[in-house]
Amino acid sequence: MFFFALIVILVFSFSFSMDQQAARELIAGILWVAFAFTGIIGLGKSFSAELQNDCLEYLQMSPAPKGAIYLGKVAANLLFIVTAEVILFPMFVIFFNLDVVEDLPVLLLIFFLATLGLSTVGTLFSAMTVQIRAREVMLPILLLPLAVPVMIAAVEATRGALNGNPLALYRHWIELLVVFDVVFTVVSFWVVELILDS
Amino acid sequence: MVAIRGLHISKSYGHYRILEDLSFEIAAGECYALFGPNGAGKTTLLRILATLHRPSAGRLEILGRDAIQEREVVREALLLLAHGSHLYDELNAVENLSFAMALRAASPTDREVKVALDQVGIGAFAELKVRYFSAGMKKRLAMAKAILAHPKVLLLDEPYTSLDETGMVIMNRYIQALLKEGASVVMATHDRIKSAEVADRAGVLTHGVLRPLTREDLKTCDLF
Numbered sequence: 266m267f268f269f270a271l272i273v274i275l276v277f278s279f280s281f282s283m284d285q286q287a288a289r290e291l292i293a294g295i296l297w298v299a300f301a302f303t304g305i306i307g308l309g310k311s312f313s314a315e316l317q318n319d320c321l322e323y324l325q326m327s328p329a330p331k332g333a334i335y336l337g338k339v340a341a342n343l344l345f346i347v348t349a350e351v352i353l354f355p356m357f358v359i360f361f362n363l364d365v366v367e368d369l370p371v372l373l374l375i376f377f378l379a380t381l382g383l384s385t386v387g388t389l390f391s392a393m394t395v396q397i398r399a400r401e402v403m404l405p406i407l408l409l410p411l412a413v414p415v416m417i418a419a420v421e422a423t424r425g426a427l428n429g430n431p432l433a434l435y436r437h438w439i440e441l442l443v444v445f446d447v448v449f450t451v452v453s454f455w456v457v458e459l460i461l462d463s
Numbered sequence: 464m465v466a467i468r469g470l471h472i473s474k475s476y477g478h479y480r481i482l483e484d485l486s487f488e489i490a491a492g493e494c495y496a497l498f499g500p501n502g503a504g505k506t507t508l509l510r511i512l513a514t515l516h517r518p519s520a521g522r523l524e525i526l527g528r529d530a531i532q533e534r535e536v537v538r539e540a541l542l543l544l545a546h547g548s549h550l551y552d553e554l555n556a557v558e559n560l561s562f563a564m565a566l567r568a569a570s571p572t573d574r575e576v577k578v579a580l581d582q583v584g585i586g587a588f589a590e591l592k593v594r595y596f597s598a599g600m601k602k603r604l605a606m607a608k609a610i611l612a613h614p615k616v617l618l619l620d621e622p623y624t625s626l627d628e629t630g631m632v633i634m635n636r637y638i639q640a641l642l643k644e645g646a647s648v649v650m651a652t653h654d655r656i657k658s659a660e661v662a663d664r665a666g667v668l669t670h671g672v673l674r675p676l677t678r679e680d681l682k683t684c685d686l687f
Contacts, residue, residue, distance in 0.1 A: 326515050
């Protein structure tokens with residue numbers, strides 16, 4: 266996960282020799298390409314531990330609510346991806362010569378909300394694909410179309426914050442992230458029961 | 464008291480009819496041994512009893528509850544020890560037991576965990592990761608999980624496979640103790656001798672049909 270994102274940073278930083286203004290316009294997209302694909306690699310492993318010794322079967326027949334198991338997986342994925350982002354973002358700042366001190370709190374909020382959205386949907390699809398043979402291929406195919414609203418909102422909000430725009434100008438993108446998170450967490454919480462029990 | 468009641472249970476996979484109109488009752492405190500050739504549907508029946516599969520037709524009651532509609536409640540009372548050990552390779556024995564019990568909302572004390580591991584003869588390997596365990600040790604650890612879980616219905620799929628002679632004795636001793644507590648045990652097995660030591664009743668599943676067996680059948684006849 267980490268090395269994939271590191272390669273993305275290095276490739277893009279050497280491909281574009283840009284000033285800070287140009288970097289601020291492009292960096293949001295590059296940043297979320299790195300974060301999203303790093304996240305997908307991690308999400309694909311969400312249920313891999315359960316493939317050993319039929320552990321998934323034990324989860325399925327345990328009396329524990331499947332929604333609780335799902336939320337536990339989401340929390341673990343969120344922690345994992347946010348940790349990767351916390352390590353990677355300073356590298357972006359260094360390689361692209363960004364000044365982000367003032368906007369750091371709002372950037373962290375955007376990262377958290379977008380990563381939560383990615384984790385809720387990604388964990389659900391990871392549960393759906395864990396028992397199929399081509400799960401590594403199927404997860405991105407299923408996940409990416411549904412994650413488009415999160416990605417667009419994350420890129421737009423990140424660009425707004427990096428450009429130092431007033432919050433009012435990109436606040437609606439942050440609100441979209443909040444709505445997406447709430448809707449997909451609630452829906453996934455109920456749907457996962459059917460997925461894990463089928 | 465009837466612990467498990469199956470009424471006209473059938474199961475099909477596509478065109479393949481695996482179980483054909485099975486009706487059976489297993490009492491509390493009773494051990495039922497299920498025999499049958501490979502592919503007879505023993506594991507499928509156990510998985511239906513474990514609420515992992517739904518029957519294509521029929522009704523299943525476990526401890527007086529509808530095991531299909533109320534499976535979350537039923538699951539609190541039952542445990543399946545299947546072919547897969549349901550153990551995480553990267554966790555050690557104690558961690559596996561703690562996690563398995565947490566999923567059942569149980570929190571055994573360190574002492575209880577130690578006693579369970581000692582009871583199955585792997586107390587010396589409590590801190591060893593399961594990836595280094597042999598198949599027999601995994602089976603014993605799964606047995607320790609059952610000891611801590613105190614199931615009212617225990618389902619065993621090939622309980623004696625991978626176990627050495629001592630392990631088989633420990634398994635039967637555990638089953639007998641569980642039966643004394645009033646729990647019911649259903650085992651799918653090929654081991655007539657070991658299962659005969661604990662089974663109160665037995666049946667043979669062939670071509671999806673369940674036929675009852677007597678103790679004499681177990682000793683003498685060609686089952687299939």
